[in-house]
Amino acid sequence: MTGPERAMIRAEGLAKTFVLHTQGGAEIPVFRNVSLTVHAGEVVALHGPSGAGKSTLLRTLYANYRPDAGRVMVRHGEAEDDWVDLASAPPRAALALRRRTLGHVSQFLRVIPRVPTLDVVAEPLVALGEEVGAARARAGALLSRLNIPERLWPLAPATFSGGEQQRVNVARGFVAPRPILLLDEPTASLDLANRDIVVALIAEACAAGAALVGIFHDPAVREALDARLFTLTARDTCS
Ligand SMILES: Nc1ncnc2c1ncn2[C@@H]1O[C@H](COP(=O)(O)OP(=O)(O)O)[C@@H](O)[C@H]1O
Numbered sequence: 001m002t003g004p005e006r007a008m009i010r011a012e013g014l015a016k017t018f019v020l021h022t023q024g025g026a027e028i029p030v031f032r033n034v035s036l037t038v039h040a041g042e043v044v045a046l047h048g049p050s051g052a053g054k055s056t057l058l059r060t061l062y063a064n065y066r067p068d069a070g071r072v073m074v075r076h077g078e079a080e081d082d083w084v085d086l087a088s089a090p091p092r093a094a095l096a097l098r099r100r101t102l103g104h105v106s107q108f109l110r111v112i113p114r115v116p117t118l119d120v121v122a123e124p125l126v127a128l129g130e131e132v133g134a135a136r137a138r139a140g141a142l143l144s145r146l147n148i149p150e151r152l153w154p155l156a157p158a159t160f161s162g163g164e165q166q167r168v169n170v171a172r173g174f175v176a177p178r179p180i181l182l183l184d185e186p187t188a189s190l191d192l193a194n195r196d197i198v199v200a201l202i203a204e205a206c207a208a209g210a211a212l213v214g215i216f217h218d219p220a221v222r223e224a225l226d227a228r229l230f231t232l233t234a235r236d237t238c239s
Pocket residue numbers: 018019028030048049050051052053054055056057
């Protein structure tokens with residue numbers, strides 16, 4: 001079953017406050033009591049002004065941040081009751097979950113020095129056991145589709161333009177099919193033509209049954225994806 005009724009990720013009562021230990025323990029409450037369920041084949045857009053906590057929520061869903069309260073239940077495996085609480089999972093379980101189930105496209109590419117672009121993109125497939133040649137072929141196809149010229153593939157992306165790095169990041173995020181995808185402004189620094197290609201990739205993943213949670217500043221992108229809005233209001237979110 002891949003219909004819209006199949007819940008894939010379920011945040012329950014999440015709360016996050018940052019404590020700045022280097023600044024006298026100052027506390028920055030970001031959100032509390034956030035609950036959100038995303039189904040297969042659905043796009044949810046985190047919405048709200050800058051500083052509302054959208055990126056923090058997305059990183060909490062990915063277990064980059066541990067919430068102060070609440071759970072991040074992720075469907076992991078085929079059985080109806082195969083759910084893992086990512087927020088309390090041990091690191092090894094969280095990594096396995098990311099490899100197979102939960103993809104994340106960060107706002108900025110974290111460049112690994114000296115690794116060629118083609119391998120940066122192919123790596124998630126290789127980590128899943130795909131043969132290197134086949135993984136590179138798939139990575140190359142995706143880079144071509146995203147208009148990254150072949151002469152750049154052997155180079156590390158450190159010197160690429162912002163828009164090129166973002167497209168490499170998107171390619172890396174989409175190269176392995178994952179049932180849940182988290183996207184932090186994947187089209188922010190792209191021209192319209194490339195924006196539309198990324199929108200098409202997202203729509204295809206969604207049509208294939210993925211559950212997507214994203215931050216999309218461009219209203220045209222939210223509209224094209226028929227995204228359901230999940231609104232965060234600064235400092236105090238219940239929804
Ligand atoms: N790692 C961090 N440490 C301390 N404060 C943070 C950190 N990340 C974000 N914040 C603070 O949390 C709030 C929400 O930030 P963020 O989630 O980036 O908002 P948005 O993505 O909606 O613009 C902001 O006030 C920001 O300064």
